[in-house]
Amino acid sequence: MKIPFIDLKTQYETYKEEINKEVLGVMESTQFIFGPQVTKLENGLAKFTGAKHAISCSSGTDALILALLALDVKAGDEIITTPFTFIATAEVIALLGAVPVFVDICDMNYNIDFTKIEEKITSKTKAIMPVSLYGQTSNMDKINEIAERHNLPVIEDACQSFGAEFNGKKSGNLSTIGCTSFFPSKPLGCYGDGGALFCNDDALAEKIRSILNHGQGKRYEHKYIGINGRMDAMQAAILNVKLNHFEDEIEKRIEIGSRYSKLLENCEELKTPSVFEDRTSVYAQYSVLCKDRETLSKKLNDAGIPTAVHYPIPLHLQEAFAYLGGKEGDFPVSERVGKSIMSLPMSPFLTKEQQDMVVATIKA
Numbered sequence: 001m002k003i004p005f006i007d008l009k010t011q012y013e014t015y016k017e018e019i020n021k022e023v024l025g026v027m028e029s030t031q032f033i034f035g036p037q038v039t040k041l042e043n044g045l046a047k048f049t050g051a052k053h054a055i056s057c058s059s060g061t062d063a064l065i066l067a068l069l070a071l072d073v074k075a076g077d078e079i080i081t082t083p084f085t086f087i088a089t090a091e092v093i094a095l096l097g098a099v100p101v102f103v104d105i106c107d108m109n110y111n112i113d114f115t116k117i118e119e120k121i122t123s124k125t126k127a128i129m130p131v132s133l134y135g136q137t138s139n140m141d142k143i144n145e146i147a148e149r150h151n152l153p154v155i156e157d158a159c160q161s162f163g164a165e166f167n168g169k170k171s172g173n174l175s176t177i178g179c180t181s182f183f184p185s186k187p188l189g190c191y192g193d194g195g196a197l198f199c200n201d202d203a204l205a206e207k208i209r210s211i212l213n214h215g216q217g218k219r220y221e222h223k224y225i226g227i228n229g230r231m232d233a234m235q236a237a238i239l240n241v242k243l244n245h246f247e248d249e250i251e252k253r254i255e256i257g258s259r260y261s262k263l264l265e266n267c268e269e270l271k272t273p274s275v276f277e278d279r280t281s282v283y284a285q286y287s288v289l290c291k292d293r294e295t296l297s298k299k300l301n302d303a304g305i306p307t308a309v310h311y312p313i314p315l316h317l318q319e320a321f322a323y324l325g326g327k328e329g330d331f332p333v334s335e336r337v338g339k340s341i342m343s344l345p346m347s348p349f350l351t352k353e354q355q356d357m358v359v360a361t362i363k364a
């Protein structure tokens with residue numbers, strides 16, 4: 001039995017008729033940019049998250065850059081974030097000439113250690129950007145408290161946590177602006193690139209909408225320097241179908257993630273992920289800390305079980321960020337976790353039989 005890392009095939013087969021119908025509908029309508037599918041998606045996303053404004057866009061990366069542009073982040077500004085994330089989080093900061101200021105992670109859930117944020121705030125700090133890694137948020141109450149004390153906005157990089165909750169509130173709707181990704185392998189994924197921003201401030205929402213369409217208000221009247229950050233109608237049509245099934249998929253994700261943790265509870269070779277009591281994880285990745293990652297991944301791969309490493313090299317040690325002067329030892333938790341973290345196959349379509357095989361192979 002060969003197990004898919006993320007089973008997009010079974011998912012497509014399950015919703016095929018609905019998806020094909022909606023995609024064909026877009027082609028027949030020839031409304032490829034904006035239009036009813038995009039409006040429907042934004043209404044659905046707002047309802048799902050409880051945010052007043054849900055704004056669709058072209059990717060998670062663009063959602064992050066739009067958030068920074070809307071908050072007037074400029075060259076030389078400092079943005080506090082984590083070095084243990086996908087590069088896009090810090091890349092967008094650097095692209096604007098701003099400076100990513102890293103804070104190490106907490107070794108319980110691999111998110112930014114909020115107790116270390118305040119010591120990094122300076123007169124140049126413009127925003128705090130926590131990442132809800134692997135599908136679970138940080139303690140957003142604590143981060144918002146710190147931000148309020150210093151009059152700073154918070155941008156949640158919720159690219160991996162769409163559908164997760166913190167104190168009963170949805171990820172994406174926990175801070176000044178929330179940004180998510182609909183990359184195909186994300187908890188809610190489209191069939192190409194897509195993303196969304198969430199906020200509760202009317203003026204900020206209007207500004208984001210304008211910036212993602214070349215800074216236009218009225219057609220060919222440009223108030224801001226913007227980008228082409230629009231989501232296309234085809235992706236919106238696919239997401240509209242998938243959003244209808246998303247609550248069920250979240251339930252399955254939680255069930256499968258919890259079952260992994262229970263079955264691997266006493267396994268000495270690895271540490272299962274901790275999920276705090278006041279939140280849920282949608283397990284964008286089910287990632288474990290291994291005693292010996294190389295041997296374990298080889299045995300799993302040889303048995304037809306794919307694994308992945310999210311992420312082997314923290315951002316302060318990446319060549320692209322060498323100009324920041326980071327060095328080994330700066331962020332010891334991120335470095336340690338990067339050396340032993342490994343993700344197992346995970347999707348709402350992972351069967352009990354497949355999961356049992358993964359667990360049995362690990363235990364063997």
Ligand SMILES: Cc1ncc(COP(=O)(O)O)c(C=O)c1O
Pocket residue numbers: 059060061062085086088089131157159160181182183193194195
């Ligand atoms: C934490 C994080 N931030 C940002 C992104 C960027 O999203 P996208 O690939 O949709 O541009 C991703 C997705 O890979 C991510 O995992």
